[in-house]
Amino acid sequence: MSISLSTRPQVHHLLKRGETEAIGDEGLRKGASDLGPAILREVISMGENKRNTIAVMAVLLFGFALFYAGTDGFRAFTAESARTYDINQSQPAFPDVTLEDSKERTYTFDEFAEGKYVFVTFMYTNCTTVCPQLEMNMAQVYEQIPNDYIGEDIVFLSISFDPEHDDPETLSKYRTYFGSNGETWRMARIHDKEELNTVLDKLGVIVIPDGNGDFTHNSAFYLIGKSGHLLEMMDFTLIDEAADEVNRLLESEEGA
Amino acid sequence: MKQAFYGLLLFSFLALPPVAAVMESIMIVHMHMQMTLLVLSGFLMGRFFQLKFPVFFKKWNMNGIAGILLFMIIWSFWMIPRSMDDALTIQVVELFKFSSLPFLAGVALRDSWHKIGARGQYIVFGFFILVFSFMAWIYIGADNQICNNYLLVEQQTVGWGSLFFGVILSFYVLQVLFIDQSQYE
Numbered sequence: 347m348s349i350s351l352s353t354r355p356q357v358h359h360l361l362k363r364g365e366t367e368a369i370g371d372e373g374l375r376k377g378a379s380d381l382g383p384a385i386l387r388e389v390i391s392m393g394e395n396k397r398n399t400i401a402v403m404a405v406l407l408f409g410f411a412l413f414y415a416g417t418d419g420f421r422a423f424t425a426e427s428a429r430t431y432d433i434n435q436s437q438p439a440f441p442d443v444t445l446e447d448s449k450e451r452t453y454t455f456d457e458f459a460e461g462k463y464v465f466v467t468f469m470y471t472n473c474t475t476v477c478p479q480l481e482m483n484m485a486q487v488y489e490q491i492p493n494d495y496i497g498e499d500i501v502f503l504s505i506s507f508d509p510e511h512d513d514p515e516t517l518s519k520y521r522t523y524f525g526s527n528g529e530t531w532r533m534a535r536i537h538d539k540e541e542l543n544t545v546l547d548k549l550g551v552i553v554i555p556d557g558n559g560d561f562t563h564n565s566a567f568y569l570i571g572k573s574g575h576l577l578e579m580m581d582f583t584l585i586d587e588a589a590d591e592v593n594r595l596l597e598s599e600e601g602a
Numbered sequence: 603m604k605q606a607f608y609g610l611l612l613f614s615f616l617a618l619p620p621v622a623a624v625m626e627s628i629m630i631v632h633m634h635m636q637m638t639l640l641v642l643s644g645f646l647m648g649r650f651f652q653l654k655f656p657v658f659f660k661k662w663n664m665n666g667i668a669g670i671l672l673f674m675i676i677w678s679f680w681m682i683p684r685s686m687d688d689a690l691t692i693q694v695v696e697l698f699k700f701s702s703l704p705f706l707a708g709v710a711l712r713d714s715w716h717k718i719g720a721r722g723q724y725i726v727f728g729f730f731i732l733v734f735s736f737m738a739w740i741y742i743g744a745d746n747q748i749c750n751n752y753l754l755v756e757q758q759t760v761g762w763g764s765l766f767f768g769v770i771l772s773f774y775v776l777q778v779l780f781i782d783q784s785q786y787e
Contacts (some may be wrong), residue, residue: 379715394661394664397661397662397664398664398665398667398668401662401663401667401668402667402668402671404668405668405672405675406670406671408672408675409671409672409675409679412675412676412679413679413682415676416679416682416684416688417683417684422684422751423682423683423687424683424684424687424748424749425683425684425685425749425750425751426693426747426748426750427684428684429750441757452607475754552750552751553755554751558755560752561746562752562753564747565749601745
């Protein structure tokens with residue numbers, strides 16, 4: 347029973363010490379009417395305090411549950427982080443789509459990967475904001491991978507989601523800006539709209555055309571494992587971390 | 603009771619699918635207008651609930667603290683970028699938006715605002731100014747998408763809108779604190 351400090355002395359004044367505990371809440375309420383309006387008011391206010399506390403607790407608990415449920419246990423405050431979390435958990439298979447690269451070669455993703463790790467990004471060449479940054483960072487990861495692994499255990503792939511504009515000619519020009527050699531790091535488009543959408547959907551890449559030839563889209567490094575499943579989706583701004591992670595995987599493979 | 607009727611009218615209007623679709627297509631309208639209006643509709647309808655269940659409000663929201671907390675929690679929840687995205691992609695979340703904002707936040711605000719007294723109101727204002735500033739900082743400053751369903755530029759608009767709200771609220775609180783209101787009565 348919670349009695350506020352201000353009411354306690356008055357209650358004790360009317361009831362002898364010990365009596366309050368002995369008769370309890372129920373008894374107080376029953377006896378209250380006999381004791382006159384003063385004590386009645388006190389008893390009511392005691393109940394109020396209790397209820398106020400309960401109500402506040404209930405609201406706080408509800409709020410906690412709401413935020414917990416709405417953010418996957420305080421892990422994901424944006425739909426993007428929720429997606430990352432979800433995708434890293436579920437590790438979807440990379441769909442076997444047909445790619446057309448900067449040298450006008452056509453092959454499927456599996457033919458290109460051939461059981462190697464594939465480091466993938468999604469971009470479009472008209473992009474002036476995040477994509478150059480993304481590709482620049484990808485180039486830095488590429489440089490941090492020891493030469494022995496490149497082409498043998500891991501290949502790099504930049505996929506354009508703007509196939510209408512990004513033809514092989516455009517891509518072959520674009521790749522030179524970032525030091526992509528067109529072999530162990532290729533730039534390619536997925537011509538088939540349906541296939542493209544499947545990939546974007548599977549890997550959680552959201553692309554919104556703004557109507558002026560530009561797109562708003564989310565960016566990340568995607569590391570596809572040897573079995574063709576997504577291993578990790580990594581923050582593209584953390585270059586060293588991504589490179590370390592890739593190298594760690596490659597080295598552990600060698601030791602095994 | 604007239605108020606409650608207007609509240610219901612406003613709520614029904616907001617809930618019309620085409621109206622909701624148009625409002626939700628623009629981020630700042632979704633966040634700062636639709637949601638605010640939903641709370642307002644609940645605020646107006648609150649009168650009905652107060653008259654219908656006076657004992658409940660008296661019993662469980664005696665000093666207004668529980669109610670105002672509920673209001674702040676619900677409102678804060680809808681300021682999370684993810685909640686907005688989820689409302690657009692998951693039907694149940696959208697339903698929860700249309701029920702929680704008016705019937706939990708709006709009604710609770712109506713019942714609590716006077717009960718918490720001037721000091722409580724300052725705390726609420728302070729909380730709002732803080733959250734709006736935080737949102738302005740996040741939404742203007744972020745150089746990648748926080749909301750997947752909206753363009754980057756819309757996100758920045760929301761940031762500026764929040765800053766505007768925050769500044770207006772600050773001015774309001776400052777003038778209440780430092781200007782002697784009685785001189786103008």
